[in-house]
Amino acid sequence: xxxxxxxxxxxxTCFIFLLDQSGSMxxxxxxxxxxxxxxxxxxxxxxxxxxxxxxTRMEEIRSYYHISIIGYGASVGPAFSGSxxxxxxxxxxxxxxxxxxxxxxxxxxxxxxxxxxxxQVRFPVWMDPxxxxxxxxxxxxxxxxxxxxxxxxxxxxxFPPTVLHLTDGESTDGDPTEIAQQIMSLSTSDGPVLLxxxxxxxRHAVKxxxxxxxxxxxDDFARTLFRISTSLPEVFRRAASAVGxxxxxxxxxxxxxxxxxxxxxxxxxxxxPANLR
Amino acid sequence: MNAPxxxxxxxxxxxxxxxxxxxxxxxALALCHRRGRYCVADxxxxxYDTRRWARFLTKCWAANDRLLTKEEFEPWLAxxxxxxxxxxxxxxxPWYAEEKARSGAFAAFIGxxxxxxxxxxxxxxxxxxxxxxxxxxxxxxxxxxxxxxxEDFGYHPTLIPSNLLRQQGIGEQFTVANGHAEKDDSFxxxxxxxxxxxxxxxxxDPTRVHELxxxxxxxxxAGFEQFVARERADKSLRNDDVAIMRIAIGPPYSQVSAG
Numbered sequence: 001x002x003x004x005x006x007x008x009x010x011x012x013t014c015f016i017f018l019l020d021q022s023g024s025m026x027x028x029x030x031x032x033x034x035x036x037x038x039x040x041x042x043x044x045x046x047x048x049x050x051x052x053x054x055x056t057r058m059e060e061i062r063s064y065y066h067i068s069i070i071g072y073g074a075s076v077g078p079a080f081s082g083s084x085x086x087x088x089x090x091x092x093x094x095x096x097x098x099x100x101x102x103x104x105x106x107x108x109x110x111x112x113x114x115x116x117x118x119x120q121v122r123f124p125v126w127m128d129p130x131x132x133x134x135x136x137x138x139x140x141x142x143x144x145x146x147x148x149x150x151x152x153x154x155x156x157x158x159f160p161p162t163v164l165h166l167t168d169g170e171s172t173d174g175d176p177t178e179i180a181q182q183i184m185s186l187s188t189s190d191g192p193v194l195l196x197x198x199x200x201x202x203r204h205a206v207k208x209x210x211x212x213x214x215x216x217x218x219d220d221f222a223r224t225l226f227r228i229s230t231s232l233p234e235v236f237r238r239a240a241s242a243v244g245x246x247x248x249x250x251x252x253x254x255x256x257x258x259x260x261x262x263x264x265x266x267x268x269x270x271x272x273p274a275n276l277r
Numbered sequence: 278m279n280a281p282x283x284x285x286x287x288x289x290x291x292x293x294x295x296x297x298x299x300x301x302x303x304x305a306l307a308l309c310h311r312r313g314r315y316c317v318a319d320x321x322x323x324x325y326d327t328r329r330w331a332r333f334l335t336k337c338w339a340a341n342d343r344l345l346t347k348e349e350f351e352p353w354l355a356x357x358x359x360x361x362x363x364x365x366x367x368x369x370x371p372w373y374a375e376e377k378a379r380s381g382a383f384a385a386f387i388g389x390x391x392x393x394x395x396x397x398x399x400x401x402x403x404x405x406x407x408x409x410x411x412x413x414x415x416x417x418x419x420x421x422x423x424x425x426x427x428e429d430f431g432y433h434p435t436l437i438p439s440n441l442l443r444q445q446g447i448g449e450q451f452t453v454a455n456g457h458a459e460k461d462d463s464f465x466x467x468x469x470x471x472x473x474x475x476x477x478x479x480x481x482d483p484t485r486v487h488e489l490x491x492x493x494x495x496x497x498x499a500g501f502e503q504f505v506a507r508e509r510a511d512k513s514l515r516n517d518d519v520a521i522m523r524i525a526i527g528p529p530y531s532q533v534s535a536g
Contacts, residue, residue, distance in 0.1 A: 121375075
């Protein structure tokens with residue numbers, strides 16, 4: 001059965017966060033006035049935080065994941081800030097030890113009497129928001145394909161890599177379909193690479209989450225993204241269910257006109273292959 | 278049955294997940310023959326310091342004379358949890374360990390006390406989580422608890438937390454049960470993966486259960502390792518840590534540990 005491989009230190013899996021950093025990502029998002037780029041950077045930092053925590057055993061980090069962040073806008077390339085700048089396929093242990101900085105944040109925790117109290121916690125930051133230039137999606141997918149071609153030969157039996165792509169607009173360097181399909185045709189012995197796409201919108205348009213067919217999609221761009229989105233394997237459908245979403249069998253890993261809640265859920269669901277040893 | 282004519286013999290095996298070391302095994306077991314107390318625990322893999330928590334719970338419960346009612350558990354757990362968490366505050370932790378430690382450790386636990394009365398053995402069990410007791414007689418299951426159906430495993434059961442705030446009301450969630458044992462009865466204490474396997478195979482393929490029984494009879498740890506590897510390879514047994522302890526009523530007296 002595909003997508004059932006154990007994720008272990010000898011058989012890690014790979015996450016690639018592919019992020020649109022074009023100029024339009026500086027527009028506002030959701031009800032508050034937060035910029036899309038700021039919101040996405042925050043969600044990605046939280047997601048990396050959660051991946052690290054999942055691999056923490058005492059003070060040791062078990063290297064279950066290799067992580068890359070690729071940004072595309074004015075340029076295309078690795079998007080880690082700080083000492084991981086320029087790096088790709090970073091083992092999660094190094095991600096844990098090398099955030100760009102540790103911010104202090106306030107977190108609400110149970111007080112034991114049914115209420116919540118605020119507590120200061122250290123919050124790691126690995127990437128900062130960026131927004132400039134066009135949307136060179138083809139160049140971005142080409143870089144992802146190249147990263148996968150490096151990683152796959154050394155991890156033939158691993159749980160397949162997951163590419164989580166977030167964009168707010170159409171490609172400005174051509175139709176990405178062919179390159180994306182090449183990515184989706186790469187595989188390990190446990191199944192093809194997973195490519196999930198999340199489109200976000202500043203206009204309060206009707207959002208479409210994890211559709212099973214194209215019938216409700218509003219335009220060609222939506223249909224293009226649908227066609228280059230993998231069907232959600234069962235383990236990801238369970239993750240969707242855990243955040244309160246019902247998905248039909250055959251639902252694609254695809255969100256259109258997503259709002260802030262959709263983005264947070266997209267990263268939560270997309271990083272949930274759970275079969276850790 | 279005349280209790281003084283009988284003896285309690287115990288055999289137990291402990292195995293880590295395939296590919297991990299025994300020192301990474303998060304299951305634990307302990308016993309105190311003199312007190313008639315036997316227990317296993319299963320530390321939650323994704324929590325902090327769970328191996329130590331599982332070992333702490335089993336060691337301290339087996340060495341205790343009480344802890345057989347729901348009311349006795351909460352104050353005892355509070356002391357134990359505080360002792361565990363004190364260890365974490367002795368020096369600064371990296372941010373991720375600090376974050377993980379904030380949620381604390383979690384473990385499933387099941388403890389069996391076997392008490393010899395004048396003319397029979399009485400048993401009592403306390404459990405929280407998905408570690409199980411299986412009481413067998415003539416190679417058939419008499420009782421399985423707190424879970425008795427294989428499909429009921431794997432649904433994130435309530436576990437014993439080390440964190441004091443999370444322990445409030447936890448005593449109420451313990452399963453407490455008791456009964457008496459007949460001559461030649463056996464009790465198996467099992468962590469979740471092997472418990473789910475045992476209950477399922479008891480109906481689907483009893484020959485495999487008999488094979489396991491024979492390995493326990495022979496105290497054959499090497500054979501047990503091969504058996505587990507085979508069951509994992511054909512996906513009958515989930516690749517998880519395995520703790521199994523069999524408490525058998527009947528001669529000859531023996532106590533063997535392995536793994």
